[in-house]
Amino acid sequence: MDMSGVLEELQAMVGQESELQLCKDDVNKAMIRHWCEAMEDGNPLYTDEAYAKQSKYGGIIAPPQMVQAYSTPPLWPKKEGEPDPFAKAVKRMADAGCFGIVATTTTQEYFVPMRPGDQLRFKVKLAAVSPEKTTRIGTGHFVTAEYTYVNQKDEVVCVQSFTVLTFKPGAAGRA
């Protein structure tokens, strides 16, 4: 497969962004507490009503790094409709032979806090597709998504970039 044609095609898609999609669950105390229980996170802003009430927030907030838990695809019913531009790019790479995939870097920047009752929406942009690179994992391309999460007031909650290496398996690899 000629990767240069695929690369050109995908680089032309950079900047494409999905529509805003509504997250299935409102931000809620039960999911926050379950997260804190699993992580053993004792920050009282997340689970101690009395402490949170007298804090600058005036009430419980969610751990900011939890935001992605609201956008993970449900087990059932399966998500329908068009895949987002990042998913399309990763699929195109896989079809062209780079079917190994490993996440390499993620950055989250936080703006307004998430509070119980917030309704989040998110959109996904294809942010970058790199030329061919050879890494210790394998030879392939870095593909970067940018997720933007907003609340019901259209305030930006978080912008997350997420980079994966899509590579041709065969040489050194890891799951």
Add this chain to the structure above:
Amino acid sequence: MKSLYWDDLEEGDELPAFSREITRTTIVATAIASRDFQPVHHDHEAAQREGAKDIFLNILSTGGFVGRYLTDWSGPEGELRKITIKLGATVFPGDTLTAGGKVVKKYEEEGEHRVDVEYHFSVAMGPHAWGSATMALPVKGK
């Protein structure tokens, strides 16, 4: 609950060491708490079919541990503004996840008193996750 004051920190200050035994239960509980049902995080055979020796910690949980490590250090008034995570070795059941970090920059920006921290999480196989984080901290007398 006490929080660190920005005034009391210096560039070069070390964050306390952190260590947690990662069990099969940790991996499954954190995957489910982050709504990540990918089989490699709870199904041993599925993980092996994907080329891993066992189920392994998901990325959201790495983020959860990094955020927790930082606010455990700062106290609840320390606010996370940005976290970058570079991913390395996979975390399997039976691994001990250890962490350390240090303050690399202390500054004022956007009306806030901020620090940048560099941190690293490791398992016996090598570095698991490392990167930098920006936090806003309270100042004395405000």
